[in-house]
Amino acid sequence: MIKVDNVSKKYGSFTALHSIDLEIGNGEFIAVLGPSGCGKTTLLKLLAGFMGPTEGTISMDDTVLASTKRVLPPEKRNIGMVFQSFALWPHMTVAEHVKLPLSYHPNKVKEGKKEMQERINEVLKLVGLAALAERFPSELSGGQKQRVALARAIAPLPNLLLMDEPLSALDVELRMEMRKEIQKLHRETKASIVFVTHDQGEALAIADKIVVMNQGRIEQIAPPEVLYTRPETEFVATFVGKCNLVKGQWRDDQFVPTIVSNTIWPDLGVADSFKESGIYPVRPEQFQLMPAQSEGLQGIISFVQYQGHEIHYTVEVDEETWTIHESVFAPRFHTGDFVGISLKNAPVQKGALISS
Incomplete structure (x- = not known):
C-alpha cells in the first residue's frame, strides 16, 4: 500500500500540488490523467523520490519514503520507472539493459550468474524480446525500444511501477498494441502501477482506477466507468470524453x-x-x-x-x-x-x- 497524505509541492511562490491525498493498493493499476501543467508529473517525481514534498508525507507499507525532513532516494525505493523518451543507453545491448537493475536495484537478485541469466531470459521472453537480446537500441523499432524500457523496469520485481506518458512517442496503432502489453505485464508481475497520461482514451482503456487532476488538485478518483457515467465536476465531465x-x-x-x-x-x-x-x-x-x-x-x-x-x-x-x-x-x-x-x-x- 502506497499512501500520499496531504502532500503539497511549491516551486517558489508557485504551488504545483495542493494537499493531495491518494492511496494505491497492492497490485492496483492507477492512471493519473490531466492536461499539461496540472501537476501529474510532479506527483510522479515525488513518488519516485526525485524530490521531496513541501508539506505532507509519502509512505509505502507503513515506511515513510518522503516528508519535509527526509527523502529516501530513488535507488533505495522498491520502484521501477518507465520514461516517455525510453532513456536507453546506446552502448548497451537489450540484455545488458535488463541486467543492470538486477545488479543495483534494492530487490536485486542475490544468487549467482546462472540465476541472473535465467531472470534476464524470463523477462525478455515476457516482453517478446528473447530473439533480440544482443541487439543495440539503434537496431530496434520504437515499439521494441519501449519493450526494452518496460523489461528494464520490471526485471527486479518492483512493488511500484511508475510510467510517465510511456506511449506518447509511438504511433496510434503501436500505442494500441502496447496498451495490451502493459495490461499483460500488470497481470504477470502483480506490481502496483501509476501510469501518467494526458490521453483520456488511454486511461479509460487500461486503468483500474483513474485520478483526474486539474491545476494541482485532484478533481475525482474513480473506476473508469464511474468516472465516465457519473462525473462529479464540470471539468471531469468535459475533460474525460x-x-x-x-x-x-x-x-x-x-x-x-x-x-x-x-x-x-x-x-x-x-x-x-x-x-x-x-x-x-x-x-x-x-x-x-x-x-x-x-x-x-x-x-x-x-x-x-x-x-x-x-x-x-x-x-x-x-x-x-x-x-x-x-x-x-x-x-x-x-x-x-x-x-x-x-x-x-x-x-x-x-x-x-x-x-x-
Missing part, C-alpha cells in the same frame, strides 16, 4: 432545461455539484435524434461527421451547441435538418413546468 452541459432548473430530483419548459428529465445519477449549478451533464451518446416535432426540444443540424460505426452531429439548440452521437443504423440526418432531441433511457414527461 465529450459532454453537453445543459442549463436549467433542478427541483425534487427533476430537471427542466431552460431552452424548453415543457420537458422534464429525471435524475439518472447526476452529482450534487451539477444540481447546485443548475446543470444536467449529457454524454453525446445519451441523446437521441428524431424528426422535428411541434413540441419538446428542437434543434438544427450544423455539422455531420461519419465515423464508421457512428455519426457525429453538431446541433444548434437555441443559443447552445450540442454534440450528439448516433449509430449508423439510426435514421440519418443532414446539415440544415430540423430535428427533435430526447434523452435516452428517460421516461417522456411533458407539460409539468417547474416555476422559479
